[in-house]
Amino acid sequence: MATIAVPVGAQAEQNDAEAVRRPALSEYLRWSVDHKIIGVQYGISSFLFFLVGGAMAMGIRLELLTPALDLMVSGSAYNSLFTMHGTVMIFLFIIPMWAAFGNFVVPLQLGAKDMAFPWLNAFAFWLIPPAAIVVLMGYFVTPAEAGWTSYPPLSTLFSGDGQTLWALGAHLLGISSIMGSINFIVTILNMRPEGMTLWRMPLLCWAVLATSIIAVMATPFLAGALTLLLLDRVAGTTFFDAAGGGDVLLWQNIFWFYSHPAVYIMVLPGMGVLSEVLSIHSRKPVFGYRMVGLSSMGIAFVGFTVWAHHMFTSLQPELTFHS
């Protein structure tokens, strides 16, 4: 019996047809472990949060048109809108937005079928909607009023139950960010095709790798700070209360030990995208490829040493000036 050999070209066509498969709309609305679908889910949800945060910014600006209170019923209402705006823009827009590009593009650049841990990838994304609900719910209870940086004593003594929900929601978002980043690190380190050494991978991969290392190292500090804040708020501890032997600056130190490196979580992937786009459209390899890769990693580590510049009006131990 003659076997029918499948011509190589036909096989390739079949593979191509599979590669350009258009998922149904419903696939974007439910649990999926496909990295491209998850990428689009991150992108769309982040963009929606961008619109929400942007609308809040419009409210803030309208209120500031005149010195008197016009739109808002009270100063507290303004403070809570301001807090929600910052929180939505930082934790629900700019950080997850880069996960959209990372998820969609990185496996393609590596020639990998998917991310290393597809299930974990989907789980990291699906933590975001409940976290957003918890954070935004606070707005309808007694809203958080301490800004996205949530300094005590504003966040401990002068803010309502919404502040507790804020901290719980931020906790969930941190967990999501850590899980997503572990996935990127393992994918980039383990799933490169044969012959693609670290020094040959595209610069976006370098940027996502550096970003993910920051997120894995820094986000636990946010978790620590949030845990102390929650304990102060609901369990009667005094970590941030000098009257009880605590230190109000403790929050600022731990928080910025996360949030300064987090600035690079927000910008490094953008630099990676820029390296790719410039290089493709000018049809030239990036100048100083190795230095760009190395400096991304440099930023990831040196970024941890400068948290104190956010606290220039508070007293600092001598060590930070003389090192």
Ligand SMILES: [Cu+2]
């Ligand atoms: Cu900074």
